Amino acid sequence: MPWNPDQYHKFQSERAAPFYDLLALVDVHENLKVVDLGCGPGELTRQLADRLPQSDVTGLDSSPEMLEKAASFARVGLVFQLGDQARLSGAWDVIFSNAALQWSENHTELIPSLFSRLKPGGQIAVQVPSNHNHISHQIYRETADEEPFKSILQGFQRIAPVLTIDQYAQILFTCGAEEIVVFEKVYSHVLKDSGAIVEWISGTALVPYFERLGQHKERFLQAIHEKMHTALPDSPVFYPFRRILFSARKPA
Numbered sequence: 001m002p003w004n005p006d007q008y009h010k011f012q013s014e015r016a017a018p019f020y021d022l023l024a025l026v027d028v029h030e031n032l033k034v035v036d037l038g039c040g041p042g043e044l045t046r047q048l049a050d051r052l053p054q055s056d057v058t059g060l061d062s063s064p065e066m067l068e069k070a071a072s073f074a075r076v077g078l079v080f081q082l083g084d085q086a087r088l089s090g091a092w093d094v095i096f097s098n099a100a101l102q103w104s105e106n107h108t109e110l111i112p113s114l115f116s117r118l119k120p121g122g123q124i125a126v127q128v129p130s131n132h133n134h135i136s137h138q139i140y141r142e143t144a145d146e147e148p149f150k151s152i153l154q155g156f157q158r159i160a161p162v163l164t165i166d167q168y169a170q171i172l173f174t175c176g177a178e179e180i181v182v183f184e185k186v187y188s189h190v191l192k193d194s195g196a197i198v199e200w201i202s203g204t205a206l207v208p209y210f211e212r213l214g215q216h217k218e219r220f221l222q223a224i225h226e227k228m229h230t231a232l233p234d235s236p237v238f239y240p241f242r243r244i245l246f247s248a249r250k251p252a
């Protein structure tokens with residue numbers, strides 16, 4: 001999927017807030033082997049690495065474009081690698097992932113698979129967006145279901161694989177995890193107008209649609225802009241953003 005790091009970066013300060021909440025869940029020790037799944041453009045992975053002294057941190061991402069940006073944040077103890085987060089190999093003290101696992105399907109299998117990659121005593125810490133029922137998401141799904149987009153997209157829709165907080169807690173318990181923490185939080189963003197929300201989702205949720213729309217992308221975006229302006233005419237506009245955070249430890 002062709003990610004655009006510059007588009008993604010436009011809301012960096014808003015996107016960083018849940019990262020800091022997630023980072024606060026990670027127990028700080030020395031000499032850890034750490035992976036950041038879906039590390040993106042790398043600056044937050046660098047902050048994770050700087051927080052964990054003497055540790056070996058790997059930022060893993062499937063996007064060459066993102067990894068190209070991330071390269072400038074590499075240092076001794078921090079490397080970036082191309083790879084699929086759903087096929088993680090190796091054994092890790094910390095498996096960290098901020099706003100990336102929602103791009104891999106079937107969390108009922110994915111989370112146990114990742115958990116199995118923890119060393120005894122290791123910790124998993126994950127943040128995934130859970131705002132897929134926000135009006136902005138309803139509008140792009142509705143637009144994708146209308147002609148001419150439905151035909152161009154051949155009926156494609158991306159349905160978020162994100163589960164409920166209860167389900168994540170149950171999965172972690174079934175894995176035998178200890179110190180299970182799962183919560184959902186609404187991040188209150190105030191953006192310029194509905195157009196800014198469209199800009200925001202253009203860097204994330206709309207990426208798989210853009211990939212399939214080719215030259216029709218601008219028309220699709222225009223249709224979404226118009227519907228969003230009708231639905232959310234205020235300026236500034238309030239953008240409540242729900243996210244799920246969880247952390248758990250494998251018994252030592």
Ligand SMILES: C[S@@+](CC[C@H](N)C(=O)[O-])C[C@H]1O[C@@H](n2cnc3c(N)ncnc32)[C@H](O)[C@@H]1O
Nearest residue numbers: 038039040061062063066084085098099100103
């Ligand atoms: C929303 S960005 C999050 C980036 C970064 N973690 C942050 O917090 O800013 C999602 C990232 O997940 C990556 N991604 C999506 N699917 C992936 C997969 N199957 N394996 C590895 N990375 C993936 C994308 O390339 C993108 O860089």
